[in-house]
Each structure stands twice: as C-alpha cells, then as structure tokens.
Amino acid sequence: MEVCIKVNGRMITEQIEPDLLLIDFLRRHGCFSVKRGCETANCGLCTVLMDEIPVLSCSVLAARADGHKVETLEGLQKEAEDFIGFIAAQGADQCGFCNPGFVMNTIALLRENLEPTDDEIRAYLAGNLCRCSGYEGQLRGIRNYLNSREKKGDIDGTQEI
C-alpha cells in the first residue's frame, strides 16, 4: 500500500507493507536517531513527535501515520541545541542510546509546560528509561537549563566540582 508521511518537513511517499512500523520507516529514511530498545513499548527510546504529540514509533504503524506529520530529532536539532549543553555539562549523556528519545520527550515536555517542577519533569519523562546515568544528572541538566532561561544569562558548562 502507499503512504504519504511528512517527515521533518519533507513529504515522503512510498509503497510499504501494511505491518511496517513507523520506527523502521523512519530509520529507512535516514532517521537513525530513532532507536529500538525493547519489544514491549517500555523503554521510550523510539519517541518521535506525531502531530506534535510524543509517541512510541515502535508501536505505530507507518500506515497509521499516513497523512500525518512526524518529527524526529533530525528535524529538531535547533530546539535540542537549546538545552543539550546543560545535559552534556553533567556528563549525563553517557552511552547516548537513550538520548534521542529523552531529548524528544523533553522537547515535548517543555513545549507543554514552560515551568515544570522537578516532580513534573520526572513524571513526564518516566517512560524514558536510562541505565547509565541514574537519572539525577539528567534532571540537574534540565533544571540548570530552566534556571538559565530565567536568569537570561550564560552558565559555564565546565564547572569544577
């Protein structure tokens, strides 16, 4: 069957098999940031925005996305640039395999909630698993980013601890 999906602003029309998953469709089209970490919709690594809503691309049929707009990290580099420096300053990127899903869902969180509390951040990102960082550093990074937006100043990324 034929599908027509707008991926990162570019219309892609393709003949696909009906059971092709969105994650595989996206990776086929060069969106390697979308990662697979499980088969049970538990890990959040495959998070993309479909019509601006964060979803698990491993559980969406490409056929369901037909006629819809999908964004991956490849298409949100600028928005990601805004805060990833603060995550990097914590060293919380670690192996990086959870990073794209985490960054995508953080972008979704910050679009929805401009001033989230720590609890709200944790709850929103609960579906993004990470095995390396212990989560605390990711929270510190987001918190530092939000504080920097308030202060409207620069935070030195390389702090001596």
Added chain:
Amino acid sequence: MEHRKYNAINRSVPKKDARQLLLGKPVYVDDITGNALVVKLLRSPHANAMILEINSSAARKVPGVVDIYTWEDVPQQRFAIAGQTYPEPSPYDRLILDRHVRFAGDVVAIVAAEDEKAALKAMKLIKVKYEVLDAILDFHESKDSKILVHPEKDWFPPVDVGGDAGRNLVASETGGDGDIDAVMADCEEVLDHAYHMKSFNQAMMETFRTYTGFDRYGRLHVISSTQIVFHVRRILSRALGIPKSRIRVEKPRIGGGFGAKQTAVCEVYPAFVTLKTGRPAKLIFTRKESQIAGSPRHEMEVRVRLGAGKDGHIRGLDLYTLSNTGAYGEHGPTTVGLSGHKSIPLYTGGLEAFRFGFDVVYTNTMAAGAYRGYGATQGIFALESAVNELAEKLGIDPTVIREKNMLREGMKMPAYYGETANACALDRCMARCRELFHWDEKYPVREMGDGKVRAAGVAMAMQGSCISNVDVGSATVKLADDGTFNLIIGAADMGTGCDTILAQMVAECMDCSVDDVAVFGADTDASPYDSGSYASSTTYITGKAVELACAQLKTKLCAIAAGMLGCSPEEMCFEDGRVRRINTDQSVSLAEISVKEQVANDIAAVATASHSSPVSPPPYMVGMVEIELDRYTGVVKILDYVAVVDCGIAINPALARIQTEGGIVQGIGHTLFENITYDRTGRPIESGFMQYKIPTRLDMGHLRVEFENSYEPTGPFGAKSIGEIVINTPAPAIAHAIYRATGVWHRELPITPEKILMSMSEKDAEL
C-alpha cells in the same frame, strides 16, 4: 601525598562525543553498517536436551532465505567466549552450534536471510526433534549430581582452577589466614547466615549486536558493540579456525555494557555466516534475547560466619560462596573470588583470621557473565548485611561498628593478596557521609502515620582497580601536524567517557586543551594492545599508559627540537606546551616541531606505552539510604541516597558522579525490582522490560554524591577506579533500612513489597 593543582585533571569537561549523542547522530553499529544479511538464531525451548534431528527443508524454501546452519556445519573445536586474558581461566566448553543444548535459549540453528521477515518466517518452519533430558535448575543440587551439564569428553580447562565437569564443578578453592576455628571458638558473638543474590541482567539500552563483512584485503571485518576487541579477535580465530591476522575487530559508539559485552555473546554467529556465504551479515539481539540469553550476573549464595566480641570487635570472618555459572563457564572461575577478596578486606582493622572458600557450579540456566561488581557485589551484600545484623544485635550504631573495625590507610590486607592500602579514605568517607546524610537524625525509625515509616541503612564497599599482574593497558600518543595530538587506545568507551578522561590526561601532560586531543578507540588493526574495558582498569591502567606514553613523547619532541636548534637533546626541556632550551630564551612550538617532523626527519613524533600493575588498589565508598516503607502494603520508596566515594581523585568529577549515580540506581533495581526466574521446566519467565523491571526515574528518590580524595602512588595523578564499586552499596544498605522499618532481615534479593508485608506478622500489619 597530596594532590596538586591540575589544569585538565579533576575538571568536569563534557564528553567529547556528547553533542553527537545528544543530537542523535548515527554512530552506533546499526547506524553505520549498511546492507547485510539478517542473521537470526533459533533457540532451544528446553533447559537440557539433545538435538536428534533438524529438518530445515521447508524453511529453506522461504523466499529470501539464504542458508540455515546446524551443528553439522560447524567446526568441532571447543572454545570459550569470555573476555579474559589468554590463557583464560574459563573452561573451553562451547561449540558454535552444539548438538547438546544446555539452557532454554541455547542456540540450535543459525538462519541467514535477505530480510528479517523471511528469517522469522523460516525460523517457524524449522523442525527440531529433541530428546529432552533431566535438567539441573537449582544450583544447590548441582555439585556431584547425576545430571551432568557438560558430560562431553572434549571439555577442557586451559588453566586449572579446581574445576571438574564430572562433578558439575567449574572452579573450587579454599584459602585463608590465621586460625579461624580457634578465633571463632573464642568469640562471644557468632552470626551464621546465608545471603542469596539472584542473577540480574545488565539491561543496557543497546542490545547485543555485531556486523561482519570482508575488508579490502579480504579479511574478516567485525564491527561489534563490544568492550573487548582484542579478546573477540582471539575468540573468533579459535572458534572459526582462521588466523588472528585474518580478522579485524573494531567498535563504534556503544549503547552501554556494564560487563555484558565483556563476553563475545553474539559475534561468532554473523562471522560464521559471512565466512560461509561470502557476504556481510548482521545480528541484532532482540531485548528478549538479551534478557534470556545474555551474560547476566552470577547467582551466588554467600554464607557468612562472623565472629565478634560483645564490644563489636569483628575478629573472624568465614565465608563460603556457592556460585551458579549457568550452562557455560565463561566468567565463573573469576567472579567468585571477588565475593570474598573484595569484601573481607573492608574489616582488616580488627580481623584476626579469615577463611574463604567457594564452589562454582554448572546448571541448566542462562550462562552467566560479567556484570559490574563482578562478584564483589554479591559478597558485599552478604558481609555488609552480616555486619549490620551484628550491630543491631549488639545495639551498636552501624557506622560506629564500622569505624571500629574498618580498614585504614597504611594497613596491610592479608585478605587482599597481601597488598597494602596505600590510598584509603574510607574513614573520611564514613564521616562525611554521616554528616551529609544527617545520619543521627535519620537513623532512628520515625513513624509518619497511616502505617508509613521512615528508616535508614548503611553499607560500605570496595572494589579493585584492574586485575593485578594480568591486565594490560596501552596508549599511543602522536603529535598531529598542527601541534595538537592524536590519542589511540584499545580500551572501549561504552558511554562511560573514558575517551574523554584519557584525553584529559594527555592535555594535562602535554599542556594543551582537551579539545586539542583527538581520540581514536578500539580497533585491533590500529590500537595498541589493551585487555579491554573491564575490571575497572581503564582509568588506572590505560590512564597510566597514557601518562607513560606522554613522557616518552616529550623526550622525542625534545630530540626533534634539539635538531632544529642545533644542540643536544639534554639541553632541552618540555615546558608549558613548548620545547625550551634550558638557560636560554630559545624555544620551539609544537606546531613548528610538527612541520619539522615532516621534512628530512628520522625521529617519529609518536610514542606508545603499555602498562600493567602488580597491585590493584581498591576504591572505597560508603552509601546511606533513607526509605519510607508502607507497613500495610510493603511498598518501599527510596527517599534519599547519599554516597561518598574515594576513587583517589576524580579525573572528571561530573562523569565520576554520574557513574556513582548510575551504579546506585542499578543497585536499587536489583534490590527491589529486578528478578530472573524460571518455570518448573527451566524456561525463563522475564523476557523483556515488561517483566524485568529496571528502575525508572520515579523509583530512585534523590541522589547525592561527594568525593573524598586519597593519593594512590601507582595510579595516574593518584587516581584509582570507579566503574564498578558504585553498584555495591544499595543492596545491603536498603536491606538494612528495611530491617529497621519492619524488624525483619531479608537475605534474598529482590525484596519485593509482598515479601516485606508477608514477613511481618498479621498483627504488625494490622491497621
């Protein structure tokens, strides 16, 4: 010795690959390897069985299937897949495909197809006839059982570690110091308990995967998510029967390891397909495969007999570990030793005698491997719990009892290969942790109403830094032609950031910025030999090699500069990133030297150093946890976890902090949520993240980490290790807090809400 002020050391620089990772760039195995045959593995549903017959004729007819391999197609030379220095202490007990399958999940056949759908369809059509055998599922019953996991005649151990496949034994030993029986007989208090830590899965986010193809010279080219490129090359050479010189192994970015990838779990299968078909092949494990056929922690039961005086003086420790290595012996002989040797020395301060014995047995369950902590985790859960039990029994504050007995700097450690603790800030870790955690306020149990109770627990830990007299780390440092540097290593950055911290060391030695050091990692063709990233050796061993290589490079740079100034090398010195002629104002920049190096030059501006250490200086840490326990449901909430770590000095404090936080959360996971269980027939129940519950960010409360420095004379810049110790405190600390809240000691992990609730009497739990 005190640490001096550094320029690039003890600085929290972001990882060199941070932007690439956070922006989702394609840097992992499956992102950088293109068209390849899809390799899938058919797995045994039986815990112990002989394959009588495999009929793949229908499967071969599926369009897109290229070939299917069974036990009849593979070489008959047994090998081990453990990432260990050769000759490995691991028994050679594997074949690529064996007629005898020894755990539910063991590989039965290899399918190679053009696409995944064809491979999966073919797998369903392969008909296998098994003779199902009785299985050993309980490791208590394994030793000297009539059921043998490895009855084959060609099982053999390259190194004698006390194994005997005829008894299901992989390793066995007893040792000690002092007269333990006399000491115990003389002790006023003797505790005797067994502590059971189950098998746990590293659950790194990127599952096992390997790509194999041919390079431009027709050699087997392996791109794998591995921690051990050199060991993989050797393992494949033996398994496939081809020379090592015909194999190249490299690793790109890896999505985590924690020891899982210190075993060649999946490499041999696509390699076999590539050799047979002449085509590139790629095997990506599903999460389910990583879960049921990975390389998890060894299930261990550690029996602790602890002898002490009524005043809390711990005089004797007698440990016996029974370790379950599963169906194959990979890391069985090596993990077990740490359960005693990296726990008992914590109490050197008061210890008069100790004994430590162990047996490592085969069972028909998942083959265990290397997982952060590597046996120390299991031993420390046991010993720290036993010490807490003693403290509670005697009514002595558990931090005070530790201060009374703990290892202190300068002490010789009979239980740790006779090494001396030259750098030990354990006492300061304990004092600082007490302070940060507000131990005096949080230790007393506090009722919060509605059945909720807050309580605290404590544990201390140690690990090692490298495997002494075994691990080799190397580094090549090269002057690049703009006066910057290339660092080439064989150690594998699996996300920890070792690429970055080793670059920081070059920056410190060569007076340059970290950005001026480009790192190239882990390729058997280009990297100098490195055992690999395990045993917490990268900072300590590879780091020292970096230091040594830089020193050698400076000598060469001075020689080149001397030639440029027409004087002798002895007149030159390396200072502030330039080479200066002593007692003159003549100097040469590195950029100028690099230009000279390319014209009429016979001194290469490159140096390689290898390093090993005769000692393995332990890092130390103390962890304290505050929980809130609901006495009516058994649910435990982690509120606050404070850890103070002595890793010598943190080369990169941000990364060291994240290591600690990550390890603590993994520890919380195996204490409260994670579990590996089997049904009656030996089939694994937890088959992915839906059943195997690793902590989410709602499960870990608030973490706080600080460092107490010590100076390790044999380490680079006085540093020791940090990679593994960080997972060792949560289990005993949380079990302690649960005791404080409920009055019940839990000696088996995980400690679930049900176990907690049901262990309290009905009356206690009544509203």
Added chain:
Amino acid sequence: MVTIQKYIRAKSLEEAYEQNQKRSSCIIGGMLWIKMQSRRIPTVIDLCDLGLDKIEENEEEFSIGAMVSLRQLELHEGLNEYTHGAVRNAVKDIVGVQFRNLATAGGSIWGRFGFSDVLTIFLVMDTYVELFHGGVIPLSEFVNRKQDRDILVRIIVKKTAGCFAYLSVRNQSTDFPVLACAAACVEGEYRLTVGARPARAMLLLDEEKLLHGGLDPDSVKAFARWASNRIPTGSNLRGSAEYRTRLVRVLTERLLKKLKEEQEWKSV
C-alpha cells in the same frame, strides 16, 4: 512481532463494522497490545479518521470516543473535576506519557484486561458503553460479556453526583498494578471496584449495608474486612492471592478514608 497483510482506514463505522465481521479482521486502537503478540492478522481496521478522539461534556454526561487516548483522560479538566482526580490517578502510572498518548480508552475497555486500571475506574462510575450494533449498555454488564465482533464506539459516563477515589499498588512505579481499586459514593450508595486481582475489575456494592450510617473508623474497617472476604484473588508473577487479599483490605480502607475527606471538603 505481529504480521499484517491488509490495512483498512475505515471511512465510516458501517464500513468498519462490516469489515470486522470477517474472522480474519481485527480493530486496532493504540495497537500496543496487539503489536507484541506473535500472531498473523490478515486485516486490521483503523478507526482513526472517524472523529472518535474527542471527549464531549455536557451537564448530564461525558461522551468519550473510543479513540480518545489515556493521556487525554489524564488531562481532561472536567472529568478530573467530577472524579476529584481519580481518573488521572488511575492512568498516570501507566508506563509513560508516550504510551498513554497511544493507548486508547476504547482499547482498554473493549479488551477488559485483568490488569486494566482504566476498566477499574470506569466500572465504579455510572458508565455505559455504546456499541455500534448492540447499542448502549451498562459497563457493569459489558464487563462480563465475551468478546464478539461488535465495535465499541463511545464510553458514556453519567455525571451522577458523587465522590470518587482511586488507589493501586505496584511493585515498581510504572509497572502493571498488583492490585487496582476504586471506590465511590454515588447518591449515597457506596461502591468498590477491584481489578488486577489478577482477574479483571469486579464491582462490589454495600450489600450488608455496613456503610449505611456513613463512614466512621469502625464501619470503614468492617466494610474493608467484608470486601476482602468477598473479592476473589489469584496468584501470578506479580503477587500471590494471599498478598492481594491483604491489599484489598488496606486499599479499601484507604479509599474510604479518601472518600470521607472528599465528603467533608464538599460539605464545607
């Protein structure tokens, strides 16, 4: 991994219903459950273009389309005001936001899964399901029916005046519940639903009139004890029957205490 041969994006409920009468067909909601199964589905029917992703509210009722996501339920102000946050509490621990953006109310209710928090909370309210062929029937009746080839179109919750509360116990914060419970006091009548027993949610009314005189420490204790004897529990990977029975008592007491707080707050 599920394999599918044909994908139909239904242009009308009639078309969807007609296609669904074939044994080879299956309606997909969030598809989360279906995707994990290793089965072959010849034809899937997608209702995503039928405008069923809206929650409509008027004075009498909430009308929740079958394709409304769990996240929409979580965030809906009206629904959470009516239930004092009980609907949000029922779904907020389910895996993650991304998951809840996909899982549908219709899928949860149609599936009548044992583990379902969604079924547990909806069963305690005055809930009806609108079936394409079978019409509007109470959820309490639907919950025990066998799956057939009808289509769940809407979930209707009558805004009968009442207090609601939801609690669950989980071994890990976003895991399936070990036990899921909801309680309500609707027009003076007390109700309890218990799900993840591990069997699906069942509704228990105050048959012995233990709460007839209102909620006080003794009546609450008595009802909780009675409920724990009445609700059958079983054992599975996540918990034993015995543990669940103890939890029924604990959660029932805590839920009733929450209802009491709500009642007091409302009467102020």
